[in-house]
Amino acid sequence: MKLLVCICKTPDTTAKISFTNDNTQFDTNNVSFIMNPTDEWYALVRAIEVKEQLGGTVTVITVGQKDLDQIVRKALAIGADNAVRVNAEPTDAYFVAKQIAAHAQGENYDLIFTGKETIDYNGFMVGGMLAELLDLPFVSLANHMEIEGNTATVSRDIEGGVEKLTVDTPFVVSAQKGMAEQRIPNMRGIMMARRKPLKVVEPVAAASLISTKVYELPPERKSVKLVDPENPAELVRLLHEEAKVI
Amino acid sequence: MSVLVYVDHIKGTVKKGTYEAVNYAAKVAESLGGKEVIALALGTTNNDSLAALGTYGASKVLTVNDAAFDTFDSRPIAKVIAEAASANAAEVVVFSHNSSGKALAPRVAVRLEAGLITGASSVPSGDDFTVRRSVFSGKAFADYTINSAIKVLSVNPNSFPLEEGEGTASVEAFSTSVGAGDFKVKVLEVSRSTDTVPLPEAELVVSAGRGLKGPENWGMVEDLATILGATTACSRPVADVGWRPHHEHVGQTGVTVQPNLYIAIGISGAIQHLAGVNNSKVIVVINKDPEAPFFKAADYGIVGDAFEVVPKLIEALKEFKNS
Ligand SMILES: Cc1cc2nc3c(=O)[nH]c(=O)nc-3n(C[C@H](O)[C@H](O)[C@H](O)COP(=O)(O)OP(=O)(O)OC[C@H]3O[C@@H](n4cnc5c(N)ncnc54)[C@H](O)[C@@H]3O)c2cc1C
Ligand SMILES: Nc1ncnc2c1ncn2[C@@H]1O[C@H](COP(=O)(O)O)[C@@H](O)[C@H]1O
Numbered sequence: 001m002k003l004l005v006c007i008c009k010t011p012d013t014t015a016k017i018s019f020t021n022d023n024t025q026f027d028t029n030n031v032s033f034i035m036n037p038t039d040e041w042y043a044l045v046r047a048i049e050v051k052e053q054l055g056g057t058v059t060v061i062t063v064g065q066k067d068l069d070q071i072v073r074k075a076l077a078i079g080a081d082n083a084v085r086v087n088a089e090p091t092d093a094y095f096v097a098k099q100i101a102a103h104a105q106g107e108n109y110d111l112i113f114t115g116k117e118t119i120d121y122n123g124f125m126v127g128g129m130l131a132e133l134l135d136l137p138f139v140s141l142a143n144h145m146e147i148e149g150n151t152a153t154v155s156r157d158i159e160g161g162v163e164k165l166t167v168d169t170p171f172v173v174s175a176q177k178g179m180a181e182q183r184i185p186n187m188r189g190i191m192m193a194r195r196k197p198l199k200v201v202e203p204v205a206a207a208s209l210i211s212t213k214v215y216e217l218p219p220e221r222k223s224v225k226l227v228d229p230e231n232p233a234e235l236v237r238l239l240h241e242e243a244k245v246i
Numbered sequence: 247m248s249v250l251v252y253v254d255h256i257k258g259t260v261k262k263g264t265y266e267a268v269n270y271a272a273k274v275a276e277s278l279g280g281k282e283v284i285a286l287a288l289g290t291t292n293n294d295s296l297a298a299l300g301t302y303g304a305s306k307v308l309t310v311n312d313a314a315f316d317t318f319d320s321r322p323i324a325k326v327i328a329e330a331a332s333a334n335a336a337e338v339v340v341f342s343h344n345s346s347g348k349a350l351a352p353r354v355a356v357r358l359e360a361g362l363i364t365g366a367s368s369v370p371s372g373d374d375f376t377v378r379r380s381v382f383s384g385k386a387f388a389d390y391t392i393n394s395a396i397k398v399l400s401v402n403p404n405s406f407p408l409e410e411g412e413g414t415a416s417v418e419a420f421s422t423s424v425g426a427g428d429f430k431v432k433v434l435e436v437s438r439s440t441d442t443v444p445l446p447e448a449e450l451v452v453s454a455g456r457g458l459k460g461p462e463n464w465g466m467v468e469d470l471a472t473i474l475g476a477t478t479a480c481s482r483p484v485a486d487v488g489w490r491p492h493h494e495h496v497g498q499t500g501v502t503v504q505p506n507l508y509i510a511i512g513i514s515g516a517i518q519h520l521a522g523v524n525n526s527k528v529i530v531v532i533n534k535d536p537e538a539p540f541f542k543a544a545d546y547g548i549v550g551d552a553f554e555v556v557p558k559l560i561e562a563l564k565e566f567k568n569s
Contacts, residue, residue: 011382013498013499013517013518013521014517014518017382017385017386019386037498037499038499041499092361093352093362094355094356094361094362097352097356119382119383119498119499119521120381120382120383121381121382121388122364122365122380122381122382122383122502123364124343124348124352124364124365125351125352125355125362125364126352127352128320128348128349128350128351128352128353128356129352129353129355129356129362131320131321131352131353132321132324132352132353132356132357133356135321136321137319137320137321137430137431138320138321138349138353139431140320140345140348140349141345141348141349143492153434156345157345157493158345158346158436158438159261159344159345159438159444159446159447160438160439160440160442160443160444160445161436161437161438161439161444162436162437162493163318163433163435163436164433164434164435164436164437165431165432165433165434166431166432166434167430167431167432168430171430177485177492177495177499177500178492207393208393209355209359209360209361209362209392209393209394210361210362210363210390210391210392210393211390211391211393212388212389212390213374213376213388213389213390213391214388214389215381215386215387215388215389216386216387216388216389217385217386217387218384218385218386218387218524221529221542221543221544221545222545224531224541224542224544224545224546224547225545225546225547226546226547226548226549227546227547227548228548229548229549229550229551229554229555229558230558232548232555232558232559232561232562233562233565233566235530235546235548235559235562236559236562236563236566238546239507239528239530239546240566243507243527243528243545243546245450245506245507245527245528246450246474246507246566
């Protein structure tokens with residue numbers, strides 16, 4: 001199986017979010033970046049498991065600048081075989097999907113993984129766009145996947161339940177919780193990652209169809225109103241009369 | 247010229263997210279100077295419930311009455327939506343930002359070479375079509391503009407109160423080049439719990455964390471949820487150790503919720519958990535530790551032992567419901 005995993009960076013989950021340049025830019029000062037958790041924990045690990053079970057190669061691809069190399073090396077240390085970095089600042093999801101599609105076009109991957117979403121811009125966009133650009137089926141929000149021959153049986157989350165389906169390779173799948181368990185890279189993996197190939201390619205021309213105008217932090221919540229633990233009826237009254245939510 | 251809305255339904259029963267999307271489309275149509283709002287419903291549907299989309303603002307519903315569309319496969323469905331958009335000169339295509347919309351909107355955007363904004367929480371404004379959405383998992387908002395002629399938007403659930411007006415929509419068949427042969431995904435089974443509202447759509451949520459000590463103590467959480475008509479949720483460690491199912495995990499790496507009321511019991515309020523609940527309208531925290539960070543994000547709080555407070559709260563609610 002020839003497998004491709006799309007990975008990207010996101011601010012560390014504890015990062016304090018602030019903006020600069022008249023609130024038009026995310027302030028990256030003092031922010032450390034990690035591999036997007038759904039990409040790392042679920043998409044990448046499941047791809048490696050599929051390779052371990054059926055043989056093949058796992059390629060990781062990212063669209064980003066040189067600072068991404070460290071995150072790519074981590075993916076190689078966890079168990080990917082080789083990596084491609086498209087050397088460009090991602091401007092929007094469409095631009096990213098175009099870059100990945102341009103790489104995937106001649107490569108005949110059997111299976112392409114993305115995470116369900118990035119935890120910074122929360123787009124839920126790249127996977128579906130990529131599938132459309134490559135004219136492939138797309139299984140989103142997958143929480144379980146088994147492969148036999150060239151047929152995959154997948155469960156995916158839907159509102160209030162689960163849908164189970166089969167689809168033949170090639171297809172694009174977006175992974176979420178349940179697909180796999182996080183793997184911590186070991187020393188051997190980290191050493192081997194240094195020698196694994198990381199190819200840097202230049203971007204293809206692609207439009208950015210949306211632009212960011214301004215960011216805003218949510219208003220501070222008013223301070224909490226405490227209710228006597230012996231008198232929860234007071235809470236019920238406040239929720240009904242003051243907050244009007246019940 | 248029109249605004250097209252995709253109708254998401256379960257065996258003909260239209261989902262609430264679709265009503266929100268139709269309402270939203272009507273507002274977009276108005277802001278563009280009064281375009282027609284056309285809905286598109288695929289598969290086996292029921293004409294009465296489709297005509298009722300008129301009360302939410304649609305003037306016409308197009309149908310493709312082919313049972314092939316009763317199961318979900320984003321590739322052929324996106325093709326039909328793009329065909330309908332072209333046939334009706336749609337300037338804007340609207341989805342609900344739910345499990346179907348998350349798969350379809352990006353595909354349709356590519357087909358139409360349209361800019362896409364997912365999870366929109368405001369109606370487009372200004373000449374540059376500015377749309378607001380939540381980013382950084384609820385830690386901030388961003389205003390985006392779309393640079394393309396055609397635009398695709400998906401509406402964040404529970405972001406707008408439903409508005410019902412007068413009117414019925416006409417229902418017409420739409421003919422498409424897409425058929426059973428285009429389907430590549432075979433759906434084997436769909437299991438859905440029918441007794442509660444799905445978490446992302448829920449208006450009332452009762453959530454509990456590690457403070458509850460073990461899965462055997464969830465009875466009171468469920469009782470509280472039942473009496474309120476709320477959906478249950480949990481923190482990540484609780485789902486990780488299997489006390490509760492994964493789909494209840496709320497937060498930055500789980501589900502994002504935006505209910506009117508979020509009650510958090512025995513949850514400390516770690517930044518990653520808060521990220522998933524920040525957009526709740528009212529937050530109630532029950533925690534025995536007065537220093538728990540969640541109190542800083544809460545509107546109402548009770549400092550106390552959940553095992554004593556929650557049963558009393560259930561009693562108080564029973565009294566309230568009976569009065
Ligand atoms: C990359 C990353 C992503 C993460 N994503 C998420 C996420 O999406 N969602 C998420 O929830 N977490 C996430 N976490 C984990 C998060 O950091 C916290 O560890 C987690 O939210 C804590 O869960 P908790 O509040 O249930 O447990 P704890 O932090 O253990 O808190 C238990 C609380 O219960 C209270 N308590 C104890 N006994 C009682 C009692 N009898 N009555 C009342 N109160 C009581 C305690 O005072 C305490 O405040 C993530 C972490 C990382 C590193
Ligand atoms: N810059 C990028 N490079 C490679 N893959 C990406 C990039 N951005 C997003 N992705 C992939 O697309 C998924 C969904 O991202 P998004 O649509 O931005 O929420 C992520 O989980 C990644 O797998």
